[in-house]
Amino acid sequence: MSTARIRIGLHGAMGRMGLRLVQLMAADPRVELVAAVDRSRLGEDAGVAAGVGPLGVSVQTLEALDLNAARPDAFIDFSHPSATSEITAYCRRGRIPVVVGTTGLEADQGEQLSAAAAEIPVLTSPNMSRAVNVLMKLVGQAAAAMGVEADVEIIERHHRLKKDAPSGTALRLAEIVEAATGAGPLVHGREGQVGERPRGEIGMHAVRAGDCPGEHTVMFAVGGDTLELSHRALNRDGFVRGAIDAAVFLAGKPPGSYTMAHVLESAR
Ligand SMILES: NC(=O)C1=CN([C@@H]2O[C@H](COP(=O)(O)OP(=O)(O)OC[C@H]3O[C@@H](n4cnc5c(N)ncnc54)[C@H](OP(=O)(O)O)[C@@H]3O)[C@@H](O)[C@H]2O)C=CC1
Ligand SMILES: O=C(O)C1=N[C@H](C(=O)O)C[C@H](O)C1
Numbered sequence: 001m002s003t004a005r006i007r008i009g010l011h012g013a014m015g016r017m018g019l020r021l022v023q024l025m026a027a028d029p030r031v032e033l034v035a036a037v038d039r040s041r042l043g044e045d046a047g048v049a050a051g052v053g054p055l056g057v058s059v060q061t062l063e064a065l066d067l068n069a070a071r072p073d074a075f076i077d078f079s080h081p082s083a084t085s086e087i088t089a090y091c092r093r094g095r096i097p098v099v100v101g102t103t104g105l106e107a108d109q110g111e112q113l114s115a116a117a118a119e120i121p122v123l124t125s126p127n128m129s130r131a132v133n134v135l136m137k138l139v140g141q142a143a144a145a146m147g148v149e150a151d152v153e154i155i156e157r158h159h160r161l162k163k164d165a166p167s168g169t170a171l172r173l174a175e176i177v178e179a180a181t182g183a184g185p186l187v188h189g190r191e192g193q194v195g196e197r198p199r200g201e202i203g204m205h206a207v208r209a210g211d212c213p214g215e216h217t218v219m220f221a222v223g224g225d226t227l228e229l230s231h232r233a234l235n236r237d238g239f240v241r242g243a244i245d246a247a248v249f250l251a252g253k254p255p256g257s258y259t260m261a262h263v264l265e266s267a268r
Contacts, residue, residue: 006251008244009035009072009096011087012079013046014059016161017101020240021076022050030248035070037062037087038079062086067094073251074099076243080163081105088116097121097250101128101243103168114257121250123258126168128242132216133260135231139173139218142229143180150220150227152177153203157215165206169216174202177218214239 008025012018013036025031026047036046036059047055074097077087084102089112091098100113103126116122127133143152154177156170166188178184183200190203197203217230233239242260249263 005032006030006248007032007034007071007073008247009033009037009065009070009075010046011037011062011075011077011083012102014038014041014044014049015078017078017236017239017243019050020236021078021243022046022055023052024237024240025244026050026052026055028244031244033057034072035065035075036060037065039083062090072096074247076247077102078243081109085109085112088112088122092116092120095120097247097253098123099243099246099250100124101126101239104164105168117257118255120255121253121258122256123246123250123260123263125242125246125260126172127214127239128246128260129231129233129238130242130260130264131238132169132231133242133264135216135218135229136173136176138229140176140180142218142220142227143177143183146181146220146222146227148181148183148200150222151197151199151201151203152183153205153219153221155205155207155217155219157207157209157212159211159213160208162208165208166204167206167214167216169214170204170206173216173218174204177202 008031010018025033036057038059041059044059045054046057047053075091076099078101081104113122154170154173156167174186183202186202186204188204213236214233217228220227246263
């Protein structure tokens with residue numbers, strides 16, 4: 001017996017994440033691309049643009065999208081903070097669940113997402129990769145076990161085209177350490193006569209180089225011992241598969257705020 005595919009709209013469909021989503025969704029029997037929204041490559045067939053052949057879905061702006069024709073069960077957003085409020089408001093008006101992967105959001109956008117979650121299902125995560133979500137759990141455990149006496153340094157490395165720094169994932173890792181130990185403040189890089197390192201400080205370092213898809217290391221150092229927990233993405237597929245799983249999970253859920261933890265728990 002065949003079940004209906006989950007109808008997915010992409011916001012930021014012609015970006016690095018969007019194009020890989022078009023490719024992996026085309027090979028995933030659970031889902032169907034029904035809307036490809038971007039401000040670039042308007043009018044192109046999204047499948048042709050992604051190299052998987054015609055899908056009959058043209059790239060268009062949100063304003064031009066015919067919602068009654070597309071009937072998305074969920075939207076996935078990997079665009080830019082300046083565009084995320086628009087897709088959130090659109091999904092809220094249309095009662096469409098939304099997965100937000102865009103990072104670098106302002107505090108008031110977090111509030112908008114929380115307000116939207118009172119009316120529609122909203123899943124946000126700075127990192128959709130299963131492995132990174134395991135890293136987050138391990139970092140919480142390590143921080144609690146190492147204690148506030150351990151010097152914590154977070155190093156993230158990304159491609160030269162990334163627009164926000166530090167990465168959303170690195171900021172989340174810092175929040176996890178802070179929650180486990182009360183450590184802080186966060187110190188971004190160091191330069192000049194900074195003096196001895198105070199206890200509790202969390203050092204944050206953003207490397208931008210080449211085409212690196214994303215790496216995160218959290219270092220815990222005490223006298224005589226250093227523990228490092230790292231994740232290295234070899235390509236974007238882990239983020240993309242997580243985002244598809246998130247959209248499949250979210251379609252048909254009641255309104256509320258969801259995270260990748262809900263998705264991963266549901267898959268066990
Ligand atoms: N949560 C996660 O797991 C991950 C999150 N990310 C985050 O996702 C976001 C996108 O990353 P990435 O795909 O690499 O970025 P890209 O810049 O490659 O893609 C973003 C796409 O969105 C388009 N866009 C920008 N503004 C608008 C707008 N106002 N309306 C419509 N489309 C718009 C861009 O068009 P144009 O090219 O014209 O600017 C581009 O096509 C980033 O915030 C990144 O940090 C990335 C990977 C994983
Ligand atoms: O912009 C990217 O590429 C990535 N951004 C996310 C972040 O800011 O944490 C996740 C991933 O590392 C790739």
